[in-house]
Amino acid sequence: MTVYQATASAPVNIACIKYWGKRDTKLILPTNSSLSVTLDQDHLRSTTTSRADPSFQKDRLWLNGEEEEIKDGGRLATCIKEMKALRRELEDKDSSLPKISGYPVHICSRNNFPTAAGLASSASGFAALVASLAALYQLPTDASRLSLIARQGSGSACRSLFGGFVAWQMGEKPDGSDSYAVQVAPREHWPDIHALICVVSDDKKGTSSTSGMQRTVETSTLLQHRIKHVVPERMRAISEAILARDFDTFARITMQDSNQFHAVALDTDPPIFYMNDVSRAIIALIVEYNRVAVANGGKLKAAYTYDAGPNAVIYAPKENIKEIVELIVKYFPQADSFKDPFGLFSGKGVTGKVVDGFNEAVAKPFGVGAVKNLIHTRVGDGPRTLGAEETLLGENGLPKQT
Amino acid sequence: MTVYQATASAPVNIACIKYWGKRDTKLILPTNSSLSVTLDQDHLRSTTTSRADPSFQKDRLWLNGEEEEIKDGGRLATCIKEMKALRRELEDKDSSLPKISGYPVHICSRNNFPTAAGLASSASGFAALVASLAALYQLPTDASRLSLIARQGSGSACRSLFGGFVAWQMGEKPDGSDSYAVQVAPREHWPDIHALICVVSDDKKGTSSTSGMQRTVETSTLLQHRIKHVVPERMRAISEAILARDFDTFARITMQDSNQFHAVALDTDPPIFYMNDVSRAIIALIVEYNRVAVANGGKLKAAYTYDAGPNAVIYAPKENIKEIVELIVKYFPQADSFKDPFGLFSGKGVTGKVVDGFNEAVAKPFGVGAVKNLIHTRVGDGPRTLGAEETLLGENGLPKQT
Numbered sequence: 001m002t003v004y005q006a007t008a009s010a011p012v013n014i015a016c017i018k019y020w021g022k023r024d025t026k027l028i029l030p031t032n033s034s035l036s037v038t039l040d041q042d043h044l045r046s047t048t049t050s051r052a053d054p055s056f057q058k059d060r061l062w063l064n065g066e067e068e069e070i071k072d073g074g075r076l077a078t079c080i081k082e083m084k085a086l087r088r089e090l091e092d093k094d095s096s097l098p099k100i101s102g103y104p105v106h107i108c109s110r111n112n113f114p115t116a117a118g119l120a121s122s123a124s125g126f127a128a129l130v131a132s133l134a135a136l137y138q139l140p141t142d143a144s145r146l147s148l149i150a151r152q153g154s155g156s157a158c159r160s161l162f163g164g165f166v167a168w169q170m171g172e173k174p175d176g177s178d179s180y181a182v183q184v185a186p187r188e189h190w191p192d193i194h195a196l197i198c199v200v201s202d203d204k205k206g207t208s209s210t211s212g213m214q215r216t217v218e219t220s221t222l223l224q225h226r227i228k229h230v231v232p233e234r235m236r237a238i239s240e241a242i243l244a245r246d247f248d249t250f251a252r253i254t255m256q257d258s259n260q261f262h263a264v265a266l267d268t269d270p271p272i273f274y275m276n277d278v279s280r281a282i283i284a285l286i287v288e289y290n291r292v293a294v295a296n297g298g299k300l301k302a303a304y305t306y307d308a309g310p311n312a313v314i315y316a317p318k319e320n321i322k323e324i325v326e327l328i329v330k331y332f333p334q335a336d337s338f339k340d341p342f343g344l345f346s347g348k349g350v351t352g353k354v355v356d357g358f359n360e361a362v363a364k365p366f367g368v369g370a371v372k373n374l375i376h377t378r379v380g381d382g383p384r385t386l387g388a389e390e391t392l393l394g395e396n397g398l399p400k401q402t
Numbered sequence: 403m404t405v406y407q408a409t410a411s412a413p414v415n416i417a418c419i420k421y422w423g424k425r426d427t428k429l430i431l432p433t434n435s436s437l438s439v440t441l442d443q444d445h446l447r448s449t450t451t452s453r454a455d456p457s458f459q460k461d462r463l464w465l466n467g468e469e470e471e472i473k474d475g476g477r478l479a480t481c482i483k484e485m486k487a488l489r490r491e492l493e494d495k496d497s498s499l500p501k502i503s504g505y506p507v508h509i510c511s512r513n514n515f516p517t518a519a520g521l522a523s524s525a526s527g528f529a530a531l532v533a534s535l536a537a538l539y540q541l542p543t544d545a546s547r548l549s550l551i552a553r554q555g556s557g558s559a560c561r562s563l564f565g566g567f568v569a570w571q572m573g574e575k576p577d578g579s580d581s582y583a584v585q586v587a588p589r590e591h592w593p594d595i596h597a598l599i600c601v602v603s604d605d606k607k608g609t610s611s612t613s614g615m616q617r618t619v620e621t622s623t624l625l626q627h628r629i630k631h632v633v634p635e636r637m638r639a640i641s642e643a644i645l646a647r648d649f650d651t652f653a654r655i656t657m658q659d660s661n662q663f664h665a666v667a668l669d670t671d672p673p674i675f676y677m678n679d680v681s682r683a684i685i686a687l688i689v690e691y692n693r694v695a696v697a698n699g700g701k702l703k704a705a706y707t708y709d710a711g712p713n714a715v716i717y718a719p720k721e722n723i724k725e726i727v728e729l730i731v732k733y734f735p736q737a738d739s740f741k742d743p744f745g746l747f748s749g750k751g752v753t754g755k756v757v758d759g760f761n762e763a764v765a766k767p768f769g770v771g772a773v774k775n776l777i778h779t780r781v782g783d784g785p786r787t788l789g790a791e792e793t794l795l796g797e798n799g800l801p802k803q804t
Contacts, residue, residue, distance in 0.1 A: 221658075222665060225627040252671070256623075259673045263624060263665040269654070270689040271661045277679045287672040 004100050005051040006135035007390045010127035010383040011041045012119060013159045013166065014195070014313045016254040016305060017234055018261035020209075021217045021227065027176040028155045031217065032231040035167045035184065035238055036159045037315065039195060040380030043341065046124035048109040048132040049392040056104035062399045063109050063125070079129060079153040080105065086149075087137035100137070107132070108392040108399045113375075119197070120209075120307060126153030127160030131383035143382060147181035163187045163381035165242045167235065187379045190245050194318045194342075198328060199373040200278045200310040207272045209308040212265065219269040226264055231257075247317055251290075251303035254315060258305040265308075274308050278332075278370050281363040282312040285327055288362040292355055318342070321376060326353045331363055332371035341376055406502050407453040408537035409792045412529035412785040414446045414521060415439065415561045415568065416597070416715045418656040418707060419636055420663035422611075423619045423629065429578040430557045433619065434633040437569045437586065437640055438561045439717065441597060442782030445743065448526035450511040450534040451794040458506035464801045465511050465527070481531060481555040482507065488551075489539035503539070510794040510801045515777075521599070522611075522709060528555030529562030533785035545784060549583035565589045565783035567644045569637065589781045592647050596720045596744075600730060601775040602680045602712040611710040614667065614674045621671040628666055633659075649719055653692075653705035656717060660707040667710075676710050680734075680772050683765040684714045687729055690764045694757055720744070723778060728755045733765055734773035743778055 013036040021031035059080055061068050070076045087101035109128060111121045130150040134141070147158035151168075159166040164186040171179030207215075216223055234253050241249035265272040275283075286304045293301045302316040302324055316324055322344045329338070330352035338350045354360060394400045415438040423433035461482055463470050472478045489503035511530060513523045532552040536543070549560035553570075561568040566588040573581030609617075618625055636655050643651035667674040677685075688706045695703045704718040704726055718726055724746045731740070732754035740752045756762060796802045 221632045222624045222627060222662065225624060225631075230623045256669075256671055259671070260624065260669050263669040266668060267658075267662050267665040269658055269661070271685060273682050273685075276682075280675050280678075283673060283675075 002098070003051065004053065004098070004103070004136060005049065005391065005393065006132050007047065007049040007386040007388075007392065008128055008131035008135050008383050009041055009045045009047040009386060010124050010131050010160050011038045011163070011380050012044045012121075012124045013038045013156065014305060014307065015156065015159070016238060016250070016315075017231060017257050018307075019155055019168065020213045020261050020264060021223060022155070022213065024174070024176065025214065028151050029176045029179050030155060030168065030170050031223075032227045033168060033170040033235050034156070034159070035165070035235060036156070037165055037193060037195070038160065038163045038187070038380050038382065040377045041384065042380070043375065043377040044113050044119065044124070046109055046111050046121060046128040047386070047390065047392065048107060048125075048128035049390075050105055050107045050129075050132040050136045051393050051397055052100040052103035052105050052136060053397055054103050056106055056397060059104050059107075061107040061109070064111060065399060075153045079126065079149055080107075080133070082149045082152065083130065083133040083137060086139050090137070090139065105133070105136075106393060106397050110392060119311070120156070120309075122154035123156040123160045126150045126157035127383055129153065130157075130161070131385070135385045144180045144182055148177070148179070151176070151179060151181075161382060164189065164379060167239065184239050185242050187381055190242065191379060192245075192317050194316055194321050194376065194378040196314040196316070196321055196324055196328070197375040197377070198282055198312040198314065198332070198371045199375070200276065200282075200312065201369055201372050202276060202310045206274055206309055212268070212272045212308065215272070216264055216268045220264050220267040222267045223264045226260060230260065248299040251300040251315065254303040254305050262306065274310060275306055276310045278366060279306055279310045279312060281331065281366065282314075282328070282371075284362045285331060286314060288359055289324070289327060289355065292357045295357065318378070323355055325350055325374065325376070327355070327358075328371065328374060330354055331365050333365075333368045334371070334374065335368050336373070338374055339376070344376075404500070405453065406455065406500070406505070406538060407451065407793065407795065408534050409449065409451040409788040409790075409794065410530055410533035410537050410785050411443050411447045411449040411788060412526050412533050412562050413443045413565070413782050414441045414523075414526045415558065416441060416707060416709065417558065417561070418640060418652070418717075419633060419659050420709075421557055421570065422615045422663050422666060423625060424557070424615065426576070426578065427616065430553050431578045431581050432557060432570065432572050433625075434629045435570060435572040435637050436558070436561070437567070437637060438558070439567055439595060439597070440562065440565045440589070440782050440784065442779045443786065444782070445777065445779040446515050446521065446526070448511055448513050448523060448530040449788070449792065449794065450509060450527075450530035451792075452507055452509045452531075452534040452538045453795055453799055454502040454505035454507050454538060455799055456505050458508055458799060460506050461509075462506075463509040463511070466513060467801060477555045481528065481551055482509075482535070484551045484554065485532065485535040485539060485541075488541050492539070492541065507535070507538075508795060508799050509534070512794060521713070522558070522711075524556035525558040525562045528552045528559035529785055531555065532559075532563070533787070537787045546582045546584055550579070550581070553578070553581060553583075563784060566591060566781060569641065586641050587644050589783055592644065593781060594719050596718055596723050596778065596780040598716040598718070598723060598726055598730070599777040599779070600684055600714040600716065600734070600773045601777065602678065602684075602714065603771055603774050604678060604712045608676055608711055609674045614670070614710065617674065618666050618670040622666050622669040624669045625666045628662060632662065650701040653702040653717070656705040656707050664708060676712060677708055678712045680768060681708060681712045681714060683733065683768065684716075684730070684773075686764045687733060688716060690761055691726070691729060691757065694759045697759065720780070725757055727752055727776065727778070729757070729760075730773065730776060732756055733767050735767075735770045736773070736776065737770050738775070740776055741778070746778075
């Protein structure tokens with residue numbers, strides 16, 4: 001008997017132009033376009049196995065070993081239903097295809113990064129879900145088409161269907177059919193973009209982005225100006241900067257847009273804060289690091305960006321990452337030694353130091369644990385279809401014990 | 403021999419609609435109108451003695467016991483020159499008046515609150531300077547006229563020329579002659595408005611408001627929208643709320659405008675942060691305190707506002723201040739016992755507690771010293787001319803030893 005099963009992995013993406021606000025909450029249609037860098041799956045990824053089997057009783061899903069309810073009309077159910085519909089279209093056109101679109105599916109998904117890392121896993125998770133179902137159903141590979149479906153799981157998931165530098169075009173149609181992701185440039189165009197993720201400890205539960213963004217839409221008197229007048233120009237300019245590999249412009253816009261996203265969150269009633277004193281201190285360090293570079297006749301060397309949480313993601317050309325790790329460790333001593341996936345330190349430890357001319361008074365040193373972890377990664381590729389040896393489901397169609 | 407000398411005191415004011423941005427940095431003309439509550443001089447004030455004497459060598463000024471240089475063309479020199487010019491007008495019209503406008507002046511000023519309190523003293527300081535010179539020169543009392551001069555010392559000083567609720571009308575003329583303060587309502591109109599100042603410890607030197615606001619003017623892509631479309635409507639609505647003694651509306655607009663001021667500061671490049679984790683926690687407490695009140699069918703009971711620093715000022719009707727002190731002390735234990743100028747606690751200590759139904763998880767408790775001090779005050783009157791017994795200058799025309 002044939003087993004209909006496929007496994008795929010999908011990457012995390014971190015936006016440079018931020019998505020904040022929906023014009024349609026059911027279809028997940030945004031109030032503005034956004035743009036992100038896809039991070040390397042070698043370091044951060046969601047992996048998902050999907051199997052269709054007529055013996056299954058119903059659609060089921062396990063995330064990190066725990067079964068999740070697939071609510072009728074919910075986001076998971078919507079994505080699965082849409083993927084089955086695409087399969088049915090194929091089956092209707094080609095009667096030689098096995099009729100698996102009618103079978104219940106079992107889906108098993110894992111993230112290789114701990115939830116405690118504070119990294120949004122819904123983008124990579126829904127992208128991996130869609131990618132694994134697309135492989136299972138042998139759908140023609142059109143990532144923009146698939147991104148329409150991933151978008152309905154989690155808005156920013158649509159951008160994880162591509163590697164490299166990815167725009168989510170907001171679209172205009174009420175049915176959302178023109179609100180999908182497109183690739184601005186593949187990773188190979190600008191592989192030199194690296195990222196250092198600073199995982200920041202937070203003792204306060206933040207506002208969820210789903211409820212937070214709608215409160216901003218309803219109450220901020222600045223958001224509409226951002227949407228109509230600021231974002232379109234930034235989308236144009238940062239796309240141009242990516243095509244020209246102009247890091248200086250890329251960095252300036254990335255930092256400005258992170259700040260503006262947090263500004264409209266703060267302009268919400270009641271206000272929403274995602275950054276804390278540690279986040280602010282990291283900004284001060286990067287601002288000073290860039291100031292020294294510019295004072296020495298150079299250009300910007302790093303860009304910070306913050307999503308809906310206190311973690312910093314620092315984008316920089318690879319050659320600057322070593323200095324940035326030294327800088328962060330100087331102010332935020334680490335409990336564990338730096339995992340050095342690119343061998344920047346040749347096996348030597350990080351001592352923690354600043355570049356010449358750096359004004360050390362821009363921030364005060366914090367204790368161990370304020371920044372819990374540093375993850376060095378880089379721009380990466382899009383979803384990957386994996387071999388059978390990577391399957392997360394056992395022969396019985398239930399999650400393998402790990 | 404006649405001694406020409408006068409002493410005046412002037413109050414602190416804390417804005418509800420924030421001043422942030424100049425259209426003329428020399429004349430100190432703002433990019434938007436603003437509105438503040440004048441606080442009671444019984445608790446917080448600057449006191450200034452001015453003496454004109456032909457034996458003095460030059461204009462001199464002492465602030466809190468230290469001599470300050472009066473730089474040619476600087477703000478102090480401008481204010482003194484303009485006040486002398488008003489006196490000269492009088493002398494020119496009435497030859498019986500002593501010709502003291504040509505005499506050098508000695509000016510001695512003190513604040514009754516420590517600089518360490520983190521309260522901006524430039525507003526009360528320049529208002530007291532102008533008020534004491536107006537008394538010395540026996541100028542006709544027209545506070546709006548004097549506010550034009552105080553404005554050139556420190557923008558927000560113009561609002562400290564009045565008691566009660568005060569608007570600084572931005573004006574339109576290039577010469578600034580229509581950019582002055584007017585009283586929206588005197589303290590007697592709404593004496594029930596009290597204020598609790600939470601003095602927050604900060605280990606980081608903030609950006610000065612003078613340089614910060616101009617960086618916002620130059621780099622924020624949201625500020626112009628605020629100036630043109632948000633502030634005019636808020637000025638209208640909050641003035642109406644004050645005239646109607648509508649605390650609910652007053653509170654909502656006050657909090658929204660504090661948030662928006664900090665939002666445009668954050669939208670600046672590089673971003674400006676004035677609030678820290680303690681400030682954020684106080685916001686969370688007031689938001690929750692108001693939520694409980696509204697959930698019980700009531701209206702907003704308190705409003706926070708933050709100037710260019712981490713200190714919170716909480717406005718509330720007097721009847722709520724006791725609950726608010728209990729709330730703040732619960733999360734921010736105090737080293738010193740609460741100075742209770744209005745006898746709210748009848749000599750009993752503050753124990754620190756929350757109102758029924760309050761979700762204590764909205765903030766974590768901090769250690770002693772995170773909020774260094776609590777100052778309870780209320781809406782107050784405008785500058786006062788004081789008696790000779792209050793003089794700060796000795797017979798020799800130099801500061802008295804204190």
